[in-house]
Amino acid sequence: MENNNSQLHDYMISHTNEMTDEWLSSRDTAGSLMYSPDAPEEVVNRLREQNGLTVVAVSKVFLDSENVFNEYIENWASEVGKDRANSSVPIFEVIHHVKVFRDIYWKQVKNYFLEHQKDAHLEEIFHWSSRVNSAFDTIIEKFSEHYYRATLDMLVSQQALIQELSSPVIPISDDIGVLPLIGDIDTRRAKIILESTLNQCIQKQVKHLFIDLSGVIIIDTMVAQQIFQVIAALRIVGVKTTLSGLRPEVAQIATQLGVNFKDVDIQNNLARALRKLGFNHS
16 A cells, blocks of 8 residues: 555646646636636646645645645745735635635546556545545645635725824924824724834934824723823934824813823924924925
8 A cells, every 4th residue: 555655646747737737727707816717827827836835735645744734835925825816816716716626636547547457446445535535624724724814914904004194104204204193092003003103214314393182082091091101202202292183072071081181292283383493385
């Protein structure tokens, strides 16, 4: 049986291109561009290369230990999962094509058995069937895991970018900037504002930052504390801050919540704050 396992492994590897061609020819126009017959040549080449890795990974079940097989599957799932997620290919399409290739791969295993009936035994083909199906089940499971992780990473990055873009430091002179805050500010967004504002002020060499709150309707204790942390952190790096546009109802609620405005430069509105500084917009 060991000899047949080795021969079957080599047989499957030697038929990689044939199986890949058959798989690629099964594509139709109903799916995404990646699995379309009209996909660009570079995409087809990538599919061909990745499918070759699929054959290598699955065929490991005939030779190596479970640990070696799992390592190959993990590497395959990581590469393909990230690639499909970054290409916005629906996960159901990928799983469909894995199932299509499973049938193609299994057909090739049966071809080996038909060509080597004298040497192979029936119990071996049952064993191979179990191993191949288990291997493809593992592939689907691991791929789904890595696809989910890659998608989640992209969503987190996109959310962070959106949050950062929602709190831009706008330079209005060489060393003066304005941070207009608009909409609801929850604890998560407040933390992002803290990190983003520090980085932007350092990058843009801002020495005096005006934080305008006229577009903020609601503020709670946690958010107020985060804003004051921004002010404290900016002070440490040498940036002076001025709060403007604090709506009366927001100020009243903040006072009731015990928010301390001591040592904070506060102006009624941004225009007045800038005039007080002597900034003239030309």
